[in-house]
Amino acid sequence: MTTTRTPRRSALLAAALFVLPVTLGVAGPAFADSPPPAPYGPACMTVPKQGAGSFDGMAQDPVATAASHNPDLSTLVAAVKKAGLVDTLNNAQNITVFAPTNEAFAKIPKADLAKILANKAELTKILTYHVVGETITPKQMENGTFKTLEGGTLTTQGSGSSFTVNKTAKVVCGGVPTSNATVNIIDTVLTPPM
Known part of the structure; x- marks a missing residue:
């Protein structure tokens, strides 16, 4: 039983680590406070x-x-x-x-x-x-x-x-x-x- 759970946990952890940055990348509030572009001209x-x-x-x-x-x-x-x-x-x-x-x-x-x-x-x-x-x-x-x-x-x-x-x-x-x-x-x- 232990051998089947460890790979599953590892797979879930790997999936979570992959999904987390993607989720953060598309989340509006994470970038809502980013500075506007610099003045130009x-x-x-x-x-x-x-x-x-x-x-x-x-x-x-x-x-x-x-x-x-x-x-x-x-x-x-x-x-x-x-x-x-x-x-x-x-x-x-x-x-x-x-x-x-x-x-x-x-x-x-x-x-x-x-x-x-x-x-x-x-x-x-x-x-x-x-x-x-x-x-x-x-x-x-x-x-x-x-x-x-x-x-x-x-x-x-x-x-x-x-x-x-x-x-x-x-x-x-x-x-x-x-x-x-x-x-x-x-x-x-x-x-x-x-």
Whole structure:
């Protein structure tokens, strides 16, 4: 009897040792806390290595607060404040923000930008068009269509670390984590469909 049980136990133990790693490999919770991919794109090189404006610093704050620490997003931050969207963005969860740089806003003629900034409804429409109510991964951005908080849709295309939004805006630094959002910094202000 002893001889038949030992091989059976050995076989069961071997099977358990084989199954355990496979089970762990497919278990979602075991990898749920894995870090997101690192930010990508040419403008990521200019982000400070330490402090509030660094990637680690931005990851500690909600999106509107985190953006306020990035000097390249000061026009966007001023517009968000003017539209009264700071709390809305900071309290939202798992969103993706396509954040135009100061240079993106500078492409808009000054008179037109002044009109937009003076019209809270229009400003809100434009800013909420830059926000998607879900976390978007680089894989999804390869050929994606996403509904924005404004109600319209935007499209993304590309691969690796090179993506465009609506075929006009380039992602210059993508996948930047904040405590409640993923930020993709873009070089052009997006226009909602009419």
